[in-house]
Amino acid sequence: MAEARGRRRRPRRREAEGGRRLHSAGSAVVVSALALSFSLLLNAPGLHKSASSQPSGWKRELALGVTGPLEELSSTLLLDRPRRALKAALGRSQDDVIDTRVVVPEREREGPQATPARPRRPLFTSARPLRIWIAGDSLVVVPGESILRAIAGRPSVVALGAVDGRLATGLERPDVFNWFTHVRDVMRSRRPNAVVLMVGANDDHGFMTGVPEGVAVGPFGSGSWEREYRRRVAGIMDAITGSGAYLLWIGLPITRDPEQTRRYDTINAIVQSEAARRRDRVAYIDTYLFFAGPDGRYAQYVADGSGRLVKVRADDGVHFERAAGDRIAAEVLRRLEARFRLRDARSPTH
């Protein structure tokens, strides 16, 4: 009887194609739970970095509360070593480092700026081309690619690689991506003559990391927030122009959400005023009216030069479509032409 009961409880061994043994659902649950738990420990440094990069709020706090001790445990048990070794072998040891340092050049003295003589327009040719670096958050990708297409037939301008678009990054959160370190590194190592930068679209939340000790930053738009954000914008501008490069900062566009547009206005105002303080070295490109409809409000489709209706904004109401990128690229090229003499071999009189 007991034997019969035992037979009833124990499932018959069954096999699938190729002699694969089938297991119980309990086994599936146990393997899944064990594998996930163990891989959490093995990947703890990366998970902690991901938790830290999340937008502020209870989810981030919860994730940090879990992954922080997990990382410590992983380190104590030396289980983080294989991941660190793999990352080192791939040359990506910095992937898991959370870098919140906001290192910016010393702020320029306040007060009226000395107005230097109008700078000469340096000459760039196909033999000595203008080197441009295009960088920013996800908003820069489409206009950046348009700029690359626009300069494809211009030997007097070369891009330093692809568009350096870092998704979901900004100046508020160096822990997500440290633009301050990155800009310094690029300016030092690649020495661009001009930089096209579009950053700030993810900075309308009011949560900042890397704030100097003893400084409290209030909510978005408050005096303390504005002071700290202005310091960061100015720092980026000075890090770029201090290396002798000309900076074209593309302002944030009108968006479908009027609240978000208002927040972008705050950011644009800061950037615009800091650019005005450095007007011979920094140009601010106002994109606001490029993409407004006839009524001055947000429009997803606008008429192009030939009167054809073209889609300029992505379905999310923030990002650009190709036609918008081309419009911005044309303006960037116009500004570069105004600032530099670009002599292509095919247009010697230019």
Add this chain to the structure above:
Amino acid sequence: MLFPTATFALFFVLVLPLSWLLMPHGAVWRPFIVAASFVFYAGWDWRFCFLLAFSILWNQALAVTIHRARSPRARTQLLIVALAGNLGLLGYFKYYGFFVASASNAFAQLGLDLPLEARSVVLPVGISFFTFMAISYVVDVYRGDVEPTGLGTFAAYLSFFPHLVAGPIVRPGELIPQLETPRDPRYVDTARAFSLIGTGLFMKVVIANHLGAGIVDEVFGAPRLHSSAEVLVAVYAYAAQIYADFFGYTSIAIGVALLLGFTFPQNFDAPYTATSITDFWRRWHMTLSRWLRDYLYIPLGGNRGGRLLTYRNLMLTMLLGGLWHGAGWTFVAWGGIHGAALVLERWWRGRPGHVERPPTAWRRTWQRLATFHVVCLAWIFFRADSFSDAWAVIAQLVSAWGEPSPLVTSGVLAAIGVGIGSQYLPRRIPLWLMARFSRLPVPAQAALCSVALLVIHALGPEGVAPFIYFQF
């Protein structure tokens, strides 16, 4: 909620045991799995849940009414209402802006003004997939192939989270019977499930993401800045990327469903080993091909009306299949290239005096190469943002040989090799590996799975790019 994230892992590790515990009690399990699926879907935007709920109620109400209707005329009218609701929803969310802008420009050429504002709305993720599944349910009920099931089962069928956002497109006859009876907890094909999930994660996180960031995005963004070699490799890389991305997603979906006790149909069968475009469509996105055949091509008349009508039906099916992928004329062109190739193949095989020669290794190789390159040509239009971009890619393929090609790295070539070469792997190798895995003790299986997750997570880039097919 994306599959390759810690959030999904946590979600799934909670849902898996609960699902098996509740499985014997269908009246509790079905609401549970529907609730879990809605939580999964709300991970993108909770407002989309209302749309999914509407689709469930609308289609269930009409399926039941169609089933109860006595007269064929009433049944047909109700079917038209159901289809109009589904296609109207899809059309509004996916194509409104595209059609209004296209019509407005066409009217403008005639000197007329179209009094409609061109705008598109936020596309709810997965709408194309669940709308097609809903259509297959009401059509199958109309045809008498299936009977309407209960609301709870239909809600579970339509919203079941493993297939919800990007397929596979599972037919009512395949999934509803499984949802109606509890799965047997004694026999789960765990080795195949873990292998599918692991392979899928590797293909998506490592191969697809590496190819996208390493060469494809850069070259397709500005083709004129790149050498012909780079453009050619980028085209091959996109072929490998889109396969790795979509095959990866589908594999994870099938594996996750398998762990929950459900079997989904296969969606890919080594498509780049196809020896013709007809063969390609038997291997690529197989559940969509079947859907298009059964709910579009055959109702259009299939091959019953003679040669010319067959060609017309093939072209229409592929053009609409292209449009299903996205609101853009480049997608229509992609469908058009495939449609034209299918027509050409059918004409070639059907011409008088044609005798199918026995396949030889050489002929098969040549056919595979030709098929792969036609598919790659079509991918250029699929990937490009506009026709001018597509032409620029094609022009650059011939005009810039001999220029430096820094993007053609050993890493990119290796990733292409894995993405495409893996399809030539003899079937017995994965079968043997899965059989070996299935005979390991539980702790060893768990240890192997965690090491696989470590390698995938470490090799993958920071952050997770969305799956390409989510936008469709």
